[in-house]
Structures are given as C-alpha cells and as structure tokens.
Amino acid sequence: MHSRIALLLWVTLGVFGASNLCAAGEPFPSTYRAPTGTPVLIQGATVLTGTGERLDGTDILIADGRIQAVGKGLSAPAGARIVDARTKWVTPGIIDIHSHLGVYASPAVNGLDDGNEATSPVTSNVWAEHSVWPQDPGFETALEGGVTTLQILPGSANLIGGRSVVVKNVQAATYQAMKFPGAAYGLKMACGENPKRVYGEKHQAPSTRMGNVAGYRQAFADAQDYQQQWDKYHRELAEYDKKKAAASAGGPAKKTTDKKDKDAADKELTPPSPPKRDLKLETLAEVMKGNIRVHMHCYRSDEMATMLDVADEFGFKIVAFHHAVEAYKIADRLAEHGVCAAMWADWWGFKMEAFDGVQENLAMVDFPERSCAIVHSDSADGIQRLNQEAAKAMAHGSRVGLTVPPERAIRWLTANPAKSLGLEDRIGTLEVGKAADVVIWNGNPFSVYALAEHVFIDGALKFDRTHPATQPRSDFLLGRHIAEAPL
Amino acid sequence: MKSLCLTALIAALAAHGAAAEEFIIRGAVVHTAAAQGTLKNADVVVRGGMIIAIGPDAGSSGTPNATIVDAKGKELTPGLFGGLTDLGLEEIAAEAQTVDSAANFKSPAWDQQWRPELDVTSAFNPRSFVIPVTRIEGITWTVLAPGAADSIMAGQGSAVVLDGRYDAALTGSRTLFVQMGSAGARMAGGTRAAEYMLLEQAIQEARVAGPAGPGALLHAAGKETLARYLMGGRVVFQVDRAADILSVVKFAERHGMKPVILGGDEAWLVAKDLAKSNVPVILNPLNDLPADFDRLGATLENAARLQRAGVRIAFSSGDTPQARLVRQLAGNAVAHGLPWESALAAITSTPADIFGLGATHGRIAVGRSADLVLWSGDPLEVTTLADQVWIAGHPIDMKSRQTELRDRYVEKLKAHQAR
Incomplete structure (x- = not known):
C-alpha cells in the first residue's frame, strides 16, 4: 500500500519534479513531455484496474494526461472523444521490465548489435540508453501489444552489465525523448552460466559460479572504498568551508602583519582535492545508497539465495530477479524479502540453468502474501503478447488449485512491474491521478484472440488499430512498400 | 475435477x-x-x-x-504436429554433449564435403525428458529436421511419433533439408549465387553413378541419396526472402524435386506463384519483425494471406523445448485473419499431407491412427x-x-x- 500522500505529491509536481532533478545536473536528461490531448471518456467497459479489482460496465475519464475519474455514468466534458467500450476490456498500459529493444534491434545486423559490452565482467560504467536505437521497429510491434512503458537493459554477458533505462513507448528520434521523466536507473546484474561462459571462454575470470560471486563482491568492496574516499573528501571540504568562512568573518578584526603566520593560515585553508571520478564505482556507490535499483538475471533458486546474502553484505537491495525460472522453489522467501520475480510463462530447457522450468511458476510465486510476480519478455516477439503469457500461466495455476482471476493476473503486467521500477505511484493502475496509460482490448485480454485496439500513453492515443495510417512507423521501414511494389 | x-x-x-x-x-x-x-x-x-x-x-x-x-x-x-524440431535429438541446446541435431564436418567453403546421406532419425532418443513435456500438451508427432552447420546440405530427417517407442519413424516421411537465403550464403562462400553453383555441381555429380572423383562434393552414398530426391523427392528449403523463394521453387522443379518452403516470412509476397506451383509453406505465423534483411516483409498476416491465395500452410516455431506452443501460433494466426479450421489444419492435416502421411495421420477419420487429444476448451486458446x-x-x-x-x-x- 503506497501512501495517498505520495500519490498526491506526484500529481502536484507532475513532470516538473523530474525537470528539477535534471536541472540539478543529471546527465542525459529526459526531454519527453506528456502531450496535450483532448479528453477521452471510455464508456461501459470491463475494467481491470490493476489494484486487484474488476469493475464491469464502468467508465474512465482521461484528461490532461491523467486518469480523472473511474466510475459508472460519468459525464463527458466538452469536446471529449467518447469511446463506446461496452464489449471491450480496459487495463492499465502494460509494463515490460526486461526488454532489449533498441540495444538488440531488428534487423539483427552487426551494426546494431549494442547490447553487451562483453569486454570486462564488470561494466557498471556503461548505460543502456547510449545503445538504444529509437528506430527499432520492435517498439511499434510492442505498442500494438499494449506495452506503454519498458525497461531496456544491457545483456547478461557480464556480472554487472551496466545501467538500464526506463522509457515510454513513444516514437522519437532520440532516446532522451522517450526517457521516463524521473524514473530511477536500474543496474543489470547477471548470475550463472552467461558470465562464466563468456569470460571462461576467454580464459579469464570468472569461469565458475564461485568466480562470479567473487566478482560481485570485489566490485562492491571497491565501491565501498571509493565511497569512503568521497566521504572523506566531503568531510574535509566541509571543514575547509567552515574554516574559510571563519577566517573571512574574523579576518579584518585580527589584522596580521606577520607574513609567516599568513602563509601558514593560507596553507591551512587549501581546499581538499576531490578524488577522481570512477564511472564504474560511482554507479555501484549509488546502488548502495539506494538510488539505483538492482535488476538481476538469475535462473536458479540457490543463486538467488546467494545474491540476497551478497546484497545484505554490502547493504543494497535487489528489487527483482529476472528470468527467475526456479523462483517457485523459494516463493515464500522471495515474498518475505519483498523481492519481485520476473518470469516467462513457459520458457525452459534451452540451457542447464533453465532445465527446471515449470508452467506454474508465475502462479506459485504469486501465491504467498506480499508476493510480487511479474511477467517479462526478454524478447521482441514475447513483448507483443505478454497478456497471452499471463493467460497461459493462469491456466496452469488453475489446474493445481492456484486460481488467479483476471483482476489479479493483470497485476503481473502492470502494478507489479511498476513497483519493481519504483514507479508504483505514477503508473500501473487505473486510479485517479495516475498517468493515463490505458489499453482498450477487443475482449478479455487473457485470450489468444484478444487484440489491443487503442493504446493511450499519458492520455494521448498512440495506437489505433482501426486507423492503420495513424500507427507509428519506424524510419527504417519507410520505402519498403516502394521496393515491394510490382512493376 | x-x-x-x-x-x-x-x-x-x-x-x-x-x-x-x-x-x-x-x-x-x-x-x-x-x-x-x-x-x-x-x-x-x-x-x-x-x-x-x-x-x-x-x-x-x-x-x-x-x-x-x-x-x-x-x-x-x-494429435498435433510439433513442427520441425530436434525433439529426441536435443536435451539442452546449450550443452553440446546432449545435442545430435546437426553434423559439422568443419569443411571450409572452398573444400566442401556434402553429406546428404546423413539422416538424424538414427540419433533419435524416444526417452528424452523433452518428449513427455511436449506430448502432454497434445503434440503427438514431429519432423526431425537436421540443422545446417557448415554446409547448406543439412541432410535428412523423418517424422517420428512421440509415444516413446524406439522404432518411431513414420514410413514415407523421409525428407532432405537444405539451407538457403543469407544464412546459406555464408556457408556457401559468401553469396547466395554460390548456393546454386554448389547445388548444380552436386546434382551433376549425383547423376553419374560410381565412385566420387577428386574435388567432389559428394561421396558415393551421398550421390545415391541425392539422386533419389531428383526423382520427385521431397526437399525442404529454408528460405524467407520473396525473391529467393521463387528462385528455389524454379530450381527445385527444374531438377525434379518436390520443394517445401520452410520459413517463408515473405512468402505472402509471392503467394500466387506458390499456389500455382502447389508448393506448401511451413511458417511461424508470429514472425512480424524485420529480423534481418531476408525478412523485411514479415507480417502477422502472412498465414491468412497465403491461405486466401490457396497456398497450403503448416506451422512450426522451430523451437524444441517450446514445440508445445504450436497451438498458440495457430490461435494468433486466427486473431490475424486465418479461418479457425485452416489454423487447425496447419497443425494437423496439412503437415501430415506435406510429409506424405495424410493417409495415416493428421485427421480424425476412419482408418487413421488414433492419435487424439481431448481438450479442456477451445484447442487453439491459450487458457x-x-x-x-x-x-x-x-x-x-x-x-x-x-x-x-x-x-x-x-x-x-x-x-x-x-x-
């Protein structure tokens, strides 16, 4: 339960809060601005709010980029676009916290292969956004599947792969214009086979799982040392500022003529020099301060448990284990720790650490109280059908007595991923004051036949299945119809 | 209950x-x-x-x-068709010791050895862990398709039934597999033109009986094998680009082969020609991204457009551990315009017909094998x-x-x- 106050704060600050942060010196600031659209009244829909409720025959009013009202018989403001949704289902926009769109773009050519900086096992200095190609046609196909927000991560070749970026799924010529204002950075880390294989093949550390763990721990130990240097510097700087202030305050009264005394005083007042910035350790230090959220690729339950201990040792929090194929084996422990598990519905068996996959994973992880089960894609194909992934998991859960109704399952795609991104006060549910990221489906979204008909981002209609000409289209795809036209 | x-x-x-x-x-x-x-x-x-x-x-x-x-x-x-897979040939793809799906003779492009006589059916393990995982989802048969590793001539495979029997191959289903398109071009020396150059050479060798000469692509057994396919044999060509599809069909017909297109992401662009030549396409109807420059025309409507043009279609994800997802492929094709009955046919009767099994498998009809699935609801629905x-x-x-x-x-x- 997030506080109502926090929610209201966001409503008041809006995107300006984020702009202030940027003004304070964050590099690569977001230039995304919520568009101003006409108000929209969606009437008579079956609404899955994302809070766990299902409201039948319900209206939703969208204006100024936000959900203004949810209820029955709402009246439309002047000039509002009215959508008759009596046979439709409405959900919050879908959030995928594990995407490589833009960094592993289509077409998969060498020139666009920008997802893994596989030159060193710890590359916390790299930022995924610097690899994002905004023209990846995968963004549009994901939008067609109802995806409004996604976290783009570096790949999993490295123990610590770099910073993620959270973007709004809007067409743009720069990633800054997609960047979710005010969203915290994530840090991509990886357990298991990938790092040990990539570096083992290069005959360097790590080549084993124990080498992996040594690698994470040394990196964070180095970051602790780095932080201590900065803490020391800030202490000395504060001391210097205090002395300088005292000196200038007492200066004129205590006229000294002794040159030696003056030199000594000046020497004492030399400002301390700051340590050299280390971009790798800076990111890790921010992780330990709680400003960057750790998203960790981890298949096996034993490795997840190891990583919870590593996080405790260095005082940081893992917000989500991704590809958590064995999360069902420790569902209780994950819920107790408040760690989310991001999962596929049924991927398994393609490597040893994926051998114990079961199709009940999502339903089992969802079962304990305070759980946080998430459906993620890691795929330009899967991201188009996250609703179907959830549907499959619901069916398998139901068969073993873990029935998950649609109003709860939708949280796997909306509220829970929002929570893992720290954006639960802004997106993920259809509550008054939240961003109007809304999907209108042509039926129950947990069906293979369901299609998203309308997708709104911050209240603006970004995808309309009934008007192909208005659908976003990557620069890359222009000209194709000319090349394909018969003579 | x-x-x-x-x-x-x-x-x-x-x-x-x-x-x-x-x-x-x-x-x-x-x-x-x-x-x-x-x-x-x-x-x-x-x-x-x-x-x-x-x-x-x-x-x-x-x-x-x-x-x-x-x-x-x-x-x-x-019972459903699992697509072209490595079921029983691969336990865990990333662990080489558990994989028997492709032979790599490490022969360089300039000194190739082609082994069409290779038949992966002989490596089939009916006791694979993956098989029960797959068949309890309604998949009763699959076609073992060898992978192309270092030459476009991948070898042969057969349909197998997934009930755990050792002698699982279905008579009459043996098929030759050839990799074309840009993936094949890289194996053939760097251009798709070399694919045809080498294929022509192999066919010429196969037409002359006797031991192989120096610098030959084929051994004696390979010549014998390939010669059989030149007399109306079924050859699956993996290829996606519209222009390549047409070239392959023309080439295959000229040499007496019965072509089947596998992949075919751009097949809808040449649907009329495929219908006219009665060449079937085995596709993944979910492919809608320009994943490479062979597939710029990929669309979710591929299946529906091919069906409307009268092309016979079957579905395959090509994924072994996830072969069970064929139903989801079919359901999505329906959501994008394919009639429900055609979608079911694409994972039952049509693949059976394509692989010469139409008289025994793929339909609920008198005299057919009782391969049956009883479902909890609509068979193409993900729930x-x-x-x-x-x-x-x-x-x-x-x-x-x-x-x-x-x-x-x-x-x-x-x-x-x-x-």
Whole structure:
C-alpha cells in the first residue's frame, strides 16, 4: 500500500519534479513531455484496474494526461472523444521490465548489435540508453501489444552489465525523448552460466559460479572504498568551508602583519582535492545508497539465495530477479524479502540453468502474501503478447488449485512491474491521478484472440488499430512498400 | 475435477490393457481436420490403435465390452504436429554433449564435403525428458529436421511419433533439408549465387553413378541419396526472402524435386506463384519483425494471406523445448485473419499431407491412427489445456519431469502458506 500522500505529491509536481532533478545536473536528461490531448471518456467497459479489482460496465475519464475519474455514468466534458467500450476490456498500459529493444534491434545486423559490452565482467560504467536505437521497429510491434512503458537493459554477458533505462513507448528520434521523466536507473546484474561462459571462454575470470560471486563482491568492496574516499573528501571540504568562512568573518578584526603566520593560515585553508571520478564505482556507490535499483538475471533458486546474502553484505537491495525460472522453489522467501520475480510463462530447457522450468511458476510465486510476480519478455516477439503469457500461466495455476482471476493476473503486467521500477505511484493502475496509460482490448485480454485496439500513453492515443495510417512507423521501414511494389 | 475422473479412467483402462483393444470416446465436439469438418456430440470408436468409426451414434456400433470415455461435450482434435524440431535429438541446446541435431564436418567453403546421406532419425532418443513435456500438451508427432552447420546440405530427417517407442519413424516421411537465403550464403562462400553453383555441381555429380572423383562434393552414398530426391523427392528449403523463394521453387522443379518452403516470412509476397506451383509453406505465423534483411516483409498476416491465395500452410516455431506452443501460433494466426479450421489444419492435416502421411495421420477419420487429444476448451486458446492424449490408441500418462517438479514444490508451498 503506497501512501495517498505520495500519490498526491506526484500529481502536484507532475513532470516538473523530474525537470528539477535534471536541472540539478543529471546527465542525459529526459526531454519527453506528456502531450496535450483532448479528453477521452471510455464508456461501459470491463475494467481491470490493476489494484486487484474488476469493475464491469464502468467508465474512465482521461484528461490532461491523467486518469480523472473511474466510475459508472460519468459525464463527458466538452469536446471529449467518447469511446463506446461496452464489449471491450480496459487495463492499465502494460509494463515490460526486461526488454532489449533498441540495444538488440531488428534487423539483427552487426551494426546494431549494442547490447553487451562483453569486454570486462564488470561494466557498471556503461548505460543502456547510449545503445538504444529509437528506430527499432520492435517498439511499434510492442505498442500494438499494449506495452506503454519498458525497461531496456544491457545483456547478461557480464556480472554487472551496466545501467538500464526506463522509457515510454513513444516514437522519437532520440532516446532522451522517450526517457521516463524521473524514473530511477536500474543496474543489470547477471548470475550463472552467461558470465562464466563468456569470460571462461576467454580464459579469464570468472569461469565458475564461485568466480562470479567473487566478482560481485570485489566490485562492491571497491565501491565501498571509493565511497569512503568521497566521504572523506566531503568531510574535509566541509571543514575547509567552515574554516574559510571563519577566517573571512574574523579576518579584518585580527589584522596580521606577520607574513609567516599568513602563509601558514593560507596553507591551512587549501581546499581538499576531490578524488577522481570512477564511472564504474560511482554507479555501484549509488546502488548502495539506494538510488539505483538492482535488476538481476538469475535462473536458479540457490543463486538467488546467494545474491540476497551478497546484497545484505554490502547493504543494497535487489528489487527483482529476472528470468527467475526456479523462483517457485523459494516463493515464500522471495515474498518475505519483498523481492519481485520476473518470469516467462513457459520458457525452459534451452540451457542447464533453465532445465527446471515449470508452467506454474508465475502462479506459485504469486501465491504467498506480499508476493510480487511479474511477467517479462526478454524478447521482441514475447513483448507483443505478454497478456497471452499471463493467460497461459493462469491456466496452469488453475489446474493445481492456484486460481488467479483476471483482476489479479493483470497485476503481473502492470502494478507489479511498476513497483519493481519504483514507479508504483505514477503508473500501473487505473486510479485517479495516475498517468493515463490505458489499453482498450477487443475482449478479455487473457485470450489468444484478444487484440489491443487503442493504446493511450499519458492520455494521448498512440495506437489505433482501426486507423492503420495513424500507427507509428519506424524510419527504417519507410520505402519498403516502394521496393515491394510490382512493376 | 472432471479431468481427474478422466485420468483415473484412463489409468484403469491402461492397466487392463484394453486401450489397444477397443474404446469409444463418447459425446465430443470432434474437429476431424478432414472433409467432415466439426461434428457435434459425436463418438469416435478406436480399435487396435486405429479409428474405426466416427459419428453421432458411432458408439453404438462398438462391441459391447468396449470401454467408454465420456467426453462430456469437450473438444477432440487429431494429435498435433510439433513442427520441425530436434525433439529426441536435443536435451539442452546449450550443452553440446546432449545435442545430435546437426553434423559439422568443419569443411571450409572452398573444400566442401556434402553429406546428404546423413539422416538424424538414427540419433533419435524416444526417452528424452523433452518428449513427455511436449506430448502432454497434445503434440503427438514431429519432423526431425537436421540443422545446417557448415554446409547448406543439412541432410535428412523423418517424422517420428512421440509415444516413446524406439522404432518411431513414420514410413514415407523421409525428407532432405537444405539451407538457403543469407544464412546459406555464408556457408556457401559468401553469396547466395554460390548456393546454386554448389547445388548444380552436386546434382551433376549425383547423376553419374560410381565412385566420387577428386574435388567432389559428394561421396558415393551421398550421390545415391541425392539422386533419389531428383526423382520427385521431397526437399525442404529454408528460405524467407520473396525473391529467393521463387528462385528455389524454379530450381527445385527444374531438377525434379518436390520443394517445401520452410520459413517463408515473405512468402505472402509471392503467394500466387506458390499456389500455382502447389508448393506448401511451413511458417511461424508470429514472425512480424524485420529480423534481418531476408525478412523485411514479415507480417502477422502472412498465414491468412497465403491461405486466401490457396497456398497450403503448416506451422512450426522451430523451437524444441517450446514445440508445445504450436497451438498458440495457430490461435494468433486466427486473431490475424486465418479461418479457425485452416489454423487447425496447419497443425494437423496439412503437415501430415506435406510429409506424405495424410493417409495415416493428421485427421480424425476412419482408418487413421488414433492419435487424439481431448481438450479442456477451445484447442487453439491459450487458457485451454489437454485433458487426455492418445497416441496410436494408447492413453498417454499425462505426466512429465515438469509435472513432478511442480507437484513436489506446490504441495510444500501450500503447506507453508497454510501455517
């Protein structure tokens, strides 16, 4: 339960809060601005709010980029676009916290292969956004599947792969214009086979799982040392500022003529020099301060448990284990720790650490109280059908007595991923004051036949299945119809 | 609950060895994938592993001691085609010691050795962990397709039935596989023109009997094998680009081969030509991204457009551990304009026809193998599960390593949460 106050704060600050942060010196600031659209009244829909409720025959009013009202018989403001949704289902926009769109773009050519900086096992200095190609046609196909927000991560070749970026799924010529204002950075880390294989093949550390763990721990130990240097510097700087202030305050009264005394005083007042910035350790230090959220690729339950201990040792929090194929084996422990598990519905068996996959994973992880089960894609194909992934998991859960109704399952795609991104006060549910990221489906979204008909981002209609000409289209795809036209 | 009853019944049935004798599935919605279409409230009578009668009252013609399976109005389909896979050839793709799906002779482009005589069917392991995982989802057969590793001539494979029998290959389904397009071009020396150059050379060699000469692509056994395919043999060409598809069809026809297109992401662009030549396409209808420059025209409407043009289509994800997802492929094709019956045919009767098995498999019809699946709902819906699968009239134990893992942990979880 997030506080109502926090929610209201966001409503008041809006995107300006984020702009202030940027003004304070964050590099690569977001230039995304919520568009101003006409108000929209969606009437008579079956609404899955994302809070766990299902409201039948319900209206939703969208204006100024936000959900203004949810209820029955709402009246439309002047000039509002009215959508008759009596046979439709409405959900919050879908959030995928594990995407490589833009960094592993289509077409998969060498020139666009920008997802893994596989030159060193710890590359916390790299930022995924610097690899994002905004023209990846995968963004549009994901939008067609109802995806409004996604976290783009570096790949999993490295123990610590770099910073993620959270973007709004809007067409743009720069990633800054997609960047979710005010969203915290994530840090991509990886357990298991990938790092040990990539570096083992290069005959360097790590080549084993124990080498992996040594690698994470040394990196964070180095970051602790780095932080201590900065803490020391800030202490000395504060001391210097205090002395300088005292000196200038007492200066004129205590006229000294002794040159030696003056030199000594000046020497004492030399400002301390700051340590050299280390971009790798800076990111890790921010992780330990709680400003960057750790998203960790981890298949096996034993490795997840190891990583919870590593996080405790260095005082940081893992917000989500991704590809958590064995999360069902420790569902209780994950819920107790408040760690989310991001999962596929049924991927398994393609490597040893994926051998114990079961199709009940999502339903089992969802079962304990305070759980946080998430459906993620890691795929330009899967991201188009996250609703179907959830549907499959619901069916398998139901068969073993873990029935998950649609109003709860939708949280796997909306509220829970929002929570893992720290954006639960802004997106993920259809509550008054939240961003109007809304999907209108042509039926129950947990069906293979369901299609998203309308997708709104911050209240603006970004995808309309009934008007192909208005659908976003990557620069890359222009000209194709000319090349394909018969003579 | 109903499925439990059914499972218990099936277990009892199997214990008495009655399955191979005679049983009647009574009162099902029967999707025959045959000329009869869908029959409501119909019975299917099985004897000796074969379907012997179908129809509203077919059950009454059964022998008095036949076992009855009450379908309670649920939907029955033929056993599904798992696509072109490495089922039984691959346990874990990333672990080379568990993979038998491709031969790599490490021959360089300038000194190639082609081995069309290789047949991966001989490496098939019917006791793979992956097979029960797959068949409890309604997949009763697949086509083993060798991968192309260092030459475009991948070798041969066959259809296999997934009931665990050692002698699993289905007679008449053996097929030759060739990799074309840009993936093939890289193996052939860097241009797709070299694919045709090498194919022409191999065909010339195959046409002359006797031992291979110096610098030849083929050994004597390979010549013999390839020669057979030049007399109307079925050859699957993996290729996506529209221009390549047309070239392959023309080439295959000129040399007496019966081509099948695998991949075909741009096949809709040449649908009319494919229909005219009666060349079928095995595709993944979910491919809609320009994943490479061979597939710029990929679209979710590929399947529907091909069907409308009269092209025979079958579905394959090409994924081995996830072969079970063929139903999801079919359902999505329906969402994007393919008629439901054509989508079912694309995972049952059409692939059976393509691989020469139409007379024995892929349909619920008299005289066909009793490969059947009873579903909890619409067979193409993602929330539907298989209640019971039969292969050659035998009820399959609806368990796998995954269900055992699940059962072990789900009970623990429920007990812990109940505290």
